[in-house]
Amino acid sequence: MAYNHEKVEQKWQKYWEENKTFRTSDKQEKEKYYVLDMFPYPSGQGLHVGHPEGYTATDIMARFKRMQNKNVLHPIGWDAFGLPAEQYAMKTGHNPREFTQENIANFKRQIKSLGFSYDWDREVNTTDPKYYKWTQWIFEQLYKKGLAYEDEIEVNWAPDLMGGTVVANEEVVNGKTERGGYPVYRKPMKQWVLKITAYADRLLDDLDDLDWPESIKQMQRNWIGRSVGASVKFKVAENDNQEIEVFSTRADTLFGASYLVLAPENPIVDQIMTEEQKEAVEKYRAKIASKSDLERTDLNKDKSGVFTGAYAINPVNGKQIPIWIGDYVLSSYGTGAIMAVPAHDQRDYEFAKKFDLPIIPVIKGGDISKEAYTGDGVHINSGFLDGLGKQDAIDTIIKWLQNHHAGDKKVNYKLRDWIFSRQRYWGEPIPVINWDDGTKSLVPEKDLPLRLPKTDNLKPSGTGESPLANLDDWVNVTDKNGRHGKRETNTMPQWAGSSWYYLRYIDPDNDKMIADPKKLDYWLPIDLYVGGAEHAVLHLLYARFWHKFLYDLGVVPTKEPFKQLVNQGMILGTNHEKMSKSKGNVVNPDDIVNEYGADTLRLYEMFMGPLTESKPWSTDGIVGANRWIKRVWRMFLNDDDTLSDLIVADNDGALDKIYNQTVKKVTNDIENMRFNTAISQMMVFVNEVYKVQKLPKKYAEGFIKLLSPITPHIGEEIWQKLGHEHPIDYTEWPKYDENKLQDTSFEVAVQVNGKVRAHLTVGVDASKEDVQTLALENETVKDNLQDKTVKKVIVVPNKLVNIVAK
RNA sequence: GCCGAGAUGGCGGAAUUGGCAGACGCGCUGGACUCAAAAUCCAGUGAUCAUUGCGAUCGUGCGGGUUCGACCCCCGCUCUCGGCACCA
Numbered sequence: 001m002a003y004n005h006e007k008v009e010q011k012w013q014k015y016w017e018e019n020k021t022f023r024t025s026d027k028q029e030k031e032k033y034y035v036l037d038m039f040p041y042p043s044g045q046g047l048h049v050g051h052p053e054g055y056t057a058t059d060i061m062a063r064f065k066r067m068q069n070k071n072v073l074h075p076i077g078w079d080a081f082g083l084p085a086e087q088y089a090m091k092t093g094h095n096p097r098e099f100t101q102e103n104i105a106n107f108k109r110q111i112k113s114l115g116f117s118y119d120w121d122r123e124v125n126t127t128d129p130k131y132y133k134w135t136q137w138i139f140e141q142l143y144k145k146g147l148a149y150e151d152e153i154e155v156n157w158a159p160d161l162m163g164g165t166v167v168a169n170e171e172v173v174n175g176k177t178e179r180g181g182y183p184v185y186r187k188p189m190k191q192w193v194l195k196i197t198a199y200a201d202r203l204l205d206d207l208d209d210l211d212w213p214e215s216i217k218q219m220q221r222n223w224i225g226r227s228v229g230a231s232v233k234f235k236v237a238e239n240d241n242q243e244i245e246v247f248s249t250r251a252d253t254l255f256g257a258s259y260l261v262l263a264p265e266n267p268i269v270d271q272i273m274t275e276e277q278k279e280a281v282e283k284y285r286a287k288i289a290s291k292s293d294l295e296r297t298d299l300n301k302d303k304s305g306v307f308t309g310a311y312a313i314n315p316v317n318g319k320q321i322p323i324w325i326g327d328y329v330l331s332s333y334g335t336g337a338i339m340a341v342p343a344h345d346q347r348d349y350e351f352a353k354k355f356d357l358p359i360i361p362v363i364k365g366g367d368i369s370k371e372a373y374t375g376d377g378v379h380i381n382s383g384f385l386d387g388l389g390k391q392d393a394i395d396t397i398i399k400w401l402q403n404h405h406a407g408d409k410k411v412n413y414k415l416r417d418w419i420f421s422r423q424r425y426w427g428e429p430i431p432v433i434n435w436d437d438g439t440k441s442l443v444p445e446k447d448l449p450l451r452l453p454k455t456d457n458l459k460p461s462g463t464g465e466s467p468l469a470n471l472d473d474w475v476n477v478t479d480k481n482g483r484h485g486k487r488e489t490n491t492m493p494q495w496a497g498s499s500w501y502y503l504r505y506i507d508p509d510n511d512k513m514i515a516d517p518k519k520l521d522y523w524l525p526i527d528l529y530v531g532g533a534e535h536a537v538l539h540l541l542y543a544r545f546w547h548k549f550l551y552d553l554g555v556v557p558t559k560e561p562f563k564q565l566v567n568q569g570m571i572l573g574t575n576h577e578k579m580s581k582s583k584g585n586v587v588n589p590d591d592i593v594n595e596y597g598a599d600t601l602r603l604y605e606m607f608m609g610p611l612t613e614s615k616p617w618s619t620d621g622i623v624g625a626n627r628w629i630k631r632v633w634r635m636f637l638n639d640d641d642t643l644s645d646l647i648v649a650d651n652d653g654a655l656d657k658i659y660n661q662t663v664k665k666v667t668n669d670i671e672n673m674r675f676n677t678a679i680s681q682m683m684v685f686v687n688e689v690y691k692v693q694k695l696p697k698k699y700a701e702g703f704i705k706l707l708s709p710i711t712p713h714i715g716e717e718i719w720q721k722l723g724h725e726h727p728i729d730y731t732e733w734p735k736y737d738e739n740k741l742q743d744t745s746f747e748v749a750v751q752v753n754g755k756v757r758a759h760l761t762v763g764v765d766a767s768k769e770d771v772q773t774l775a776l777e778n779e780t781v782k783d784n785l786q787d788k789t790v791k792k793v794i795v796v797p798n799k800l801v802n803i804v805a806k
Numbered sequence: 807g808c809c810g811a812g813a814u815g816g817c818g819g820a821a822u823u824g825g826c827a828g829a830c831g832c833g834c835u836g837g838a839c840u841c842a843a844a845a846u847c848c849a850g851u852g853a854u855c856a857u858u859g860c861g862a863u864c865g866u867g868c869g870g871g872u873u874c875g876a877c878c879c880c881c882g883c884u885c886u887c888g889g890c891a892c893c894a
Binding site for chain 2: 246330536759791799
């Protein structure tokens with residue numbers, strides 16, 4: 001029969017499933033290869049063509065490594081908690097569980113239709129109590145180590161949405177809720193927080209050894225934002241008990257500090273403001289509270305603030321300087337207070353100009369009538385620092401501060417602790433009980449998982465708590481002594497389940513521990529992790545944090561989870577724009593699979609361009625890929641299913657060179673995930689076969705093996721038609737013969753002054769001198785050399801000759 | 807504003823320890839097959855000029871530089887994309 005993608009693909013998908021062809025053994029006889037896709041969220045929309053790009057890449061690697069005799073772990077599962085299911089459930093009165101199950105079923109159907117070689121026996125699902133038992137277990141370990149704590153955190157509170165709801169930052173647009181446009185206020189609420197900052201240094205330093213894209217590492221470095229400086233303590237004038245500590249990377253400019261600024265929310269403000277200024281301060285604070293973050297930063301570059309009435313004493317010279325509050329100082333960074341050096345900091349400069357505060361230059365350079373000078377230079381007006389450069393001055397002042405107990409070296413991070421609670425139903429319950437006597441305790445490990453209660457009646461609590469607060473039977477508990485308590489109603493964020501899922505694949509059914517240490521020892525770290533760059537920071541940072549924590553507990557054997565990370569690029573619409581429903585340029589993989597088959601989709605997506613680049617979809621391109629697959633099919637098979645006449649038993653040597661070249665290039669390209677050039681080399685080979693009208697059986701078999709990781713269905717089918725009983729997946733990857741790659745002669749380009757004027761054919765063993773002589777004797781070259789004197793001749797062996805003449 | 811990545815035919819993209827730019831695919835043109843079409847197979851295809859023949863000139867975002875030789879290295883720009891954005 002002619003190529004029929006439906007028949008072939010269904011046949012082999014069924015075969016793989018029935019035979020569990022890709023079940024991974026835990027026998028540790030072979031070298032392992034763990035290749036992982038980023039955890040998909042099974043949305044109601046299903047897959048779009050961007051998903052299969054990364055999945056195809058990992059699948060090719062998995063199949064390639066199996067044929068290289070590796071023991072391959074290639075799993076998949078579902079990051080299935082999350083907001084959309086909860087919202088859908090609230091709207092329709094269903095439980096999110098059913099909705100989630102339907103979405104997973106749909107995702108699974110789509111993924112299976114693409115022929116990925118996952119080990120389906122290892123499928124995990126974050127919403128499965130057998131899974132989230134261990135998510136809760138990790139939380140309990142963090143709690144025991146003091147890395148999970150509660151704190152008053154400002155949240156986005158939308159009192160008018162669904163009877164009062166906390167919304168995530170992403171759901172706030174211009175200070176209003178994304179849905180409905182209700183106003184959002186900042187409101188402090190008690191939240192669970194994980195102390196990721198305790199790992200900041202290690203998260204930063206260990207990046208160096210990872211084989212990750214440099215851009216991602218850089219993003220993480222920026223996110224962690226380590227900055228080295230000094231703390232400086234200012235006493236408050238006429239208020240002996242008060243001291244204000246500031247952080248500065250430029251302690252050397254201390255003599256130029258002409259005022260302090262505190263964040264409006266800083267509690268010290270209440271202690272120091274004077275009666276006269278109290279009203280102004282409170283008014284300002286009220287104004288700030290109703291501003292969204294966006295208004296405070298993006299929309300408002302204009303500095304604002306008020307004087308507190310208090311003064312601080314500059315420790316280095318005893319000068320009294322005014323204390324202001326201003327929203328350009330963030331309460332969440334450093335100590336929520338700064339020393340302002342307007343002459344040498346642009347932000348302070350703008351503030352000082354606006355409120356007419358003194359600007360004292362302490363470094364030579366720049367023009368402070370125009371802007372702050374932030375560069376290096378000789379210190380002036382700075383007492384004992386005068387004459388020093390920046391670094392010397394910093395070192396000197398820090399020593400001075402230490403000696404006078406007025407400050408010290410200090411490191412600060414932009415990284416904040418991880419707000420870990422969500423006021424949601426559809427997440428892992430946080431296994432904590434708050435007793436009426438004010439104490440709290442963990443749900444004992446033996447009682448985990450703490451199950452999410454079933455309910456058909458999801459309603460907002462109206463208090464900002466999660467809908468779980470409505471479920472009295474679940475919330476209220478009494479211990480054996482009759483003490484009453486309430487369960488924590490906050491649930492975990494979606495990031496929780498996805499921070500350790502890759503560990504569970506290693507031992508998915510273990511009910512005694514996260515995973516057997518022997519298995520973890522064998523499989524970790526993940527050799528290759530592929531996914532989108534949208535997870536550059538959060539997911540990858542959280543997962544690294546948990547991994548390091550588990551490493552410290554002795555649970556995992558490696559410091560880092562993901563050895564190599566690759567970000568696939570985006571697949572854009574045919575109009576070169578990001579695919580989106582509203583632009584109407586979304587391509588559904590189901591349609592492509594129906595019309596052309598999974599092999600065509602896989603081949604096309606890999607041929608479009610480099611995996612890591614963004615590239616536009618092309619309808620003509622997919623047709624071209626399909627056309628080539630049919631061309632390959634016909635190279636092997638006639639319409640009556642017999643082997644094509646091109647395939648011959650004997651090798652006359654015509655394809656020796658191109659075949660061996662192809663094996664070499666394809667092997668090398670796949671190893672380095674350059675699938676587009678691997679495919680183009682195979683196209684060159686096929687073109688050559690059609691040219692010589694012959695394909696020795698040995699090469700036919702080698703070729704279909706090379707192609708099979710990319711287009712596995714026709715790989716299997718053709719392999720079988722070539723007379724093999726066992727599937728192609730665990731056969732041996734082809735080898736090439738270096739001797740067959742050698743040419744006996746080369747074509748050498750001859751340039752005159754850098755311009756190609758002629759070509760020569762020379763033997764491999766021709767000496768430089770011989771080649772030079774041949775080149776100079778060439779007629780065309782001679783013509784070009786008329787009226788010129790040869791100054792120099794450069795001979796690059798087997799490549800070219802350049803004759804320099806004047 | 808800061809950090810990072812990038813810019814190559816009509817289109818997607820190849821080629822970088824500096825050595826014949828444009829592999830491969832798409833599109834287009836022509837030929838074979840066909841009553842015809844589709845499919846398939848074969849050939850051509852950067853631009854301009856010359857096409858009677860060889861060919862000539864230009865060409866990898868822009869402007870300089872280094873070199874016998876630059877898509878590749880250096881300096882200065884422009885634009886696009888991604889991230890961060892008052893982090894003291």
